[in-house]
Amino acid sequence: MSLEKFIKEHKTAFDDQVMPDDITLDFEARLKKELHHSNPLKRLRVIKYVSIAASIMVFATVGYLYNQNQKAQLEIRDNLMLALDKSETNSERLVAIYDIEDEYQDKEEDEKILNAFFKILKENSDANSKIAVIDALLKFPNNQNVRSNLIEALGNEKEPLVQLKLIKSVAVLREKRATPNLQEIIEDNESLPLVKGNASALLAMLNQ
Amino acid sequence: MQVYLMYKDMLYNVSYRIIKNTQDAQDTVHDAFIKAFQNISKLESDLNLGPWLKRIVINCSLDFLRQKKKLGWLQESYELPETEEDIDTYEDITFKVEEVKKAINTLKDKYRIIIVLYLIEDYSHREIAEQLGLKESTVRNQYVRGKRLLKQQLQSKLIV
Structure with missing residues (x-):
């Protein structure tokens, strides 16, 4: 059973907390106090002030972040790298990859980060981490180093889920240089039929 | 008070899943009931009372987190293009409610809240996006990520 289905089907079992009886009197x-003496104007004012305060806070935060200098940016980068390096479990690594992807969503790629991602692709990492890394790398389609490393990974990868992800990535990038690697996958007896099928389809597309 | 007694536990569970603090969740449930009673005239049919109260408590819980500045990640949530696919890797795992609950609670808020709203409270991705002020594509991606992290956690438990 899929995790999604399991949670949806056992939804009621997640409701196991009970409100303490003693707070019912409170x-x-x-309730008596609020419903009989509620002052909508006062509440409105409070909400207004809270909203203004929240807005100021948001603007101040955005302004502060916007003015971060280069040093601070590097510090953020180093902290993210540290989290990635120190990740001891697959889950921690995945969280670190997602955090980096979010941080660099609207920024230029960073050489150190890219190298760390390439390392994950080359190492014997878990499939989910590799898939997350590929998603992150695809944010930089014009970077030649990224393109080359994805092609190289396609040549070395043996995990079917990651192979499928790489084939789709190469299709998005329309990388003709991936042709020999695709051919190799098709000819490899160990490749799953689904992977071979995707590789053949892409090869046909690239040869058009 | 009858309505309160009938729905308090249900709303408490909803709020606790979002806020993750017993005292704050209790206060939020009370706030939600007060709000509901003040606006009871807006309820179109008694049959909708449960879902209507649930919506109010979810709003109040998210408002609480906003006021406590615990939804800072919303400002950091960029509009993610829909590139991340949902590849189900662990269909063969047998799950247990307690373990799934624990795993959900260890997720970061940005993944946990979306998972809870979508899978347990039956919100659609669009409704979550509207509620949190995010793009629908961002919600979908965060959801896929959250689910991957959840599966990763559950799978590592099996390995250990």
Whole structure:
């Protein structure tokens, strides 16, 4: 059963917390007070002030972040790299990859980060980490180093899920240099039929 | 008070899943009931009372986190293009509710809240996007990521 289906089917089992009985009296008292003496104008004012305060806070934060200098940026980068290096479990690594992807969503690629990602692709990492790394790398389609490393990974990868992801990536990049690697996958007896099928389809597309 | 007694536990569970603090969740449930009673005239049919109360408590819980500045990640959530596919890698795992609950609670807020709203509270990706002020594509991606992390956690438990 898929995780999604399991959670949806066992939804009621997730409701196992109970409100303590003693706070019912508190609520009863509060309800009487609120419903009989509620002051909408005052509440509105409070909400208004909270909203203004929240807005100021947001603007101040955005302004602060916007003015971060180069040193601070490098510090962020180093902290992200540290989290990635120190990740001891697959879950921690995946979280670190996602955090880096988010951080560099609207920024130029960073050489150190890219190299760390290439390393994950080359190492015997878990499939989910590799798939996340490929997604992150695809944010930089014009970077030649990224393109070359994805092609190289396609030649070395043996995990079917990652192979499929790489084939789709190469299709997005329309990389003709991937032709020999695709041919190799098609001829490899160990390749799954689904992987071979995708590789053949892409090869046909690239040869058009 | 009858309505309160009938729905308090259900709303408490909803709020606790979002806020993850017993005291704050209790206060939020009370806030939600007060808000609901003040706006009871807006309820179109008694049959919708449960879902209507649930919506109010979800709004109140998210508002609470906003006020406590615990939804800072919303500002950091960029509009992600829909490139991340949902490749299901662990269909053969047998799950247990307790373990799944624990795994959900270890997720970062940006993944946990979206997973909870989508899978347990039956919100659509669009509704979550509207509620959190995010693009629908971003919600979809965060959801896929959250699910991958969740599976990763559950799978590592099996290995250990």
